[in-house]
Amino acid sequence: DAKTTQPPSMDCAEGRAANLPCNHSTISGNEYVYWYRQIHSQGPQYIIHGLKNNETNEMASLIITEDRKSSTLILPHATLRDTAVYYCIVKGYSTLTFGKGTMLLVSP
Amino acid sequence: GAGVSQSPRYKVAKRGQDVALRCDPISGHVSLFWYQQALGQGPEFLTYFQNEAQLDKSGLPSDRFFAERPEGSVSTLKIQRTQQEDSAVYLCASSLDRSNQPQHFGDGTRLSIL
Numbered sequence: 001d002a003k004t005t006q007p008p009s010m011d012c013a014e015g016r017a018a019n020l021p022c023n024h025s026t027i028s029g030n031e032y033v034y035w036y037r038q039i040h041s042q043g044p045q046y047i048i049h050g051l052k053n054n055e056t057n058e059m060a061s062l063i064i065t066e067d068r069k070s071s072t073l074i075l076p077h078a079t080l081r082d083t084a085v086y087y088c089i090v091k092g093y094s095t096l097t098f099g100k101g102t103m104l105l106v107s108p
Numbered sequence: 109g110a111g112v113s114q115s116p117r118y119k120v121a122k123r124g125q126d127v128a129l130r131c132d133p134i135s136g137h138v139s140l141f142w143y144q145q146a147l148g149q150g151p152e153f154l155t156y157f158q159n160e161a162q163l164d165k166s167g168l169p170s171d172r173f174f175a176e177r178p179e180g181s182v183s184t185l186k187i188q189r190t191q192q193e194d195s196a197v198y199l200c201a202s203s204l205d206r207s208n209q210p211q212h213f214g215d216g217t218r219l220s221i222l
Binding site: 043046095096098 | 112141143149150151152153156164199201206207208210211212213214215216
């Protein structure tokens with residue numbers, strides 16, 4: 001599976017949009033981009049996934065560039081409860097391979 | 109709604125003891141996965157079941173680790189002769205199948221070996 005690169009940490013003010021970037025320049029054609037988050041002492045929570053089209057659900061939006069080499073997870077109105085480690089994972093027909101993720105801190 | 113349930117939530121054992129960790133997947137989910145998460149790290153894959161068949165156990169760190177899913181639903185991860193380096197959070201996840209359906213995780217069992 002392709003590797004991903006994420007910033008180690010980001011800050012966001014409560015109520016503002018949080019935009020979390022991910023680079024996956026070696027992604028291949030059949031690999032999906034998945035996003036999970038993990039709040040302290042809980043298991044990873046699935047957020048969203050996509051192949052090449054932008055996706056939106058009740059939690060977030062996923063924007064994938066046309067060349068599929070990078071993506072952005074958007075939390076439109078961040079709350080304090082969105083403070084967590086966010087993992088961007090590229091996955092084909094295999095298991096999930098987690099990196100170190102981005103620690104998002106949402107502040108009042 | 110019923111998510112993935114793991115028990116016990118916490119387990120303390122003395123070095124050398126055997127432990128068994130249980131996972132109840134989401135009803136109807138064919139695929140089941142076990143992960144190990146060390147402190148400050150992301151989860152790492154241990155093993156994968158499709159129904160009762162263990163199709164991938166490449167991530168199991170040693171032959172002291174054994175997993176089973178005899179009836180294709182509940183799974184047990186067993187660690188024999190535990191060692192201090194086995195201390196970690198053990199996470200279970202399930203999905204409808206192994207294609208591009210997302211995996212849904214339980215909250216894990218935190219294992220501490222004294």
